[in-house]
Amino acid sequence: MYGWLWRVIPGGTGVKLATMLVLAGAAGVVLWYFVFPSLEPHMPVDRATVGR
Amino acid sequence: MRTLLRTCGELSVTAGVAMLLFCAYLLWGTGSYTEWYQHVLKQQLQQTAKVAKLGKIHLGDAVAMIRIPRLGRDYEYAVLEGVGQEDLRRGPGHYPGTARPGKVGNFVLSGHRTTYAAPFNRIDELRRGDAIVIDAPEARYTYRVSGKQVVTPDQVDVIAPVPGRPGARPTEAVITLTTCHPEYSARERLVVYGVLSAKRDRRT
Numbered sequence: 001m002y003g004w005l006w007r008v009i010p011g012g013t014g015v016k017l018a019t020m021l022v023l024a025g026a027a028g029v030v031l032w033y034f035v036f037p038s039l040e041p042h043m044p045v046d047r048a049t050v051g052r
Numbered sequence: 053m054r055t056l057l058r059t060c061g062e063l064s065v066t067a068g069v070a071m072l073l074f075c076a077y078l079l080w081g082t083g084s085y086t087e088w089y090q091h092v093l094k095q096q097l098q099q100t101a102k103v104a105k106l107g108k109i110h111l112g113d114a115v116a117m118i119r120i121p122r123l124g125r126d127y128e129y130a131v132l133e134g135v136g137q138e139d140l141r142r143g144p145g146h147y148p149g150t151a152r153p154g155k156v157g158n159f160v161l162s163g164h165r166t167t168y169a170a171p172f173n174r175i176d177e178l179r180r181g182d183a184i185v186i187d188a189p190e191a192r193y194t195y196r197v198s199g200k201q202v203v204t205p206d207q208v209d210v211i212a213p214v215p216g217r218p219g220a221r222p223t224e225a226v227i228t229l230t231t232c233h234p235e236y237s238a239r240e241r242l243v244v245y246g247v248l249s250a251k252r253d254r255r256t
Contacts, residue, residue, distance in 0.1 A: 001062045031070060036077040040167075041137060045078065047238040048162040048172065048231045049135045049147075051208035 078167050082141070086169035089142040093130035100189045109133045115146045116153050117187040118161065122178055129171045131186075135162045144171045144229075147211055153186045154193035154251055157213040157222045165231040165242075172231035175244050176200070184227055184246045191253045195227040195246035202233050202240050210243045224248065 005023075009016045093114040100114065109115060111134040119128045135145040144163035151157030163172035178184075184195040203210055210230065213222040225248035233242035 001059050003058075028073065031073060032077055032081060036074055036081065039074070040078065040082065043078065044238045045236055046164050046167045046232050047205065048140055048164055048241070050203070050205055050210060050230055050241055050243075 082167045083169040085141060086143060086171075090130050090169075093132055093143060097130060097189065109152075111136075111148065112139065112142075115188070118144060119185040119187065120175075120178070120182070121185070122182045123174050129163070129169075131161060140164055141168045143169075150211060151213065151222075151225065153188040154191060154225055154248060156225050158211060158215055158226050158228055159186070160211045160228045160230070162230045165233070166236050172229060172242075173235075175229055175231060176233075176242055178244055183249075184229070186227070189254070191251055193225075193248060194250040194252075195225075196249045197244060197246045198226075199245045201243045201245070203243055205238070205241055207241075210241075215243075215245055 005020070006016060009019045011019070094117070096114040097117060113133045115131045115133050117128055118131050121127070129143050131144045131146055132139055132142055133146050133148060135147055139145040140162060141164075144161045147160040147162065150160040153159055164170055165173055178197045178200065180197055180199070182197040184197065186193040186195065201210070209216055209218045211228055212218040212220070214220040215226060215228055227246040227248070229244040229246075230241050232238055233240040
């Protein structure tokens, strides 16, 4: 998967590396701000109230 | 076959990193929302203090400030009305229908232990006699810790007007703090009780 990505990304080693890092960062941002907030309410951690 | 195995491995490692990131999000990422909302609630409280008139409190409204000197000089959170999921993301919540601050009956607050700025993370460190200071717009109420208990989530009698004795008529003003227990779990609840010991009216 990552090998394929490495081959598909154009440019020299430096440019490839930079592009990979940017992609990883973008994936992180999407997870942190969109995926995680929607997952969090379903996690069985930190329930503070009693009853209901 | 080899490619398949390698892809499987890569996907697994990626999923592992994503899960670690999710843990980091739960522990630290969720707190930034709480901190931002606490500013909003504190501002609301200052405005209420200026008006110095207690009307009906609606869900989501700021109720009072809670300060616990044992947990640090700068330990303070704005308490809001309501204990729904969205309410507790914003700060410790007051159970609607339980007593108002300083009034006879049980003033019940719930707060997160590990996520969303974890306001009640260290309430297990409270000892008998420690002060729990509630700054409501009309007065400052000081409760003293009277006990601690670990209960199962279905033991709703801890939030009764007389904790542990549902149906009994309250004669004193008490406070009850609830949070999850053990940390990172939803299995039990940690409950801290306190009794009102002092009231100081706010000059207007």
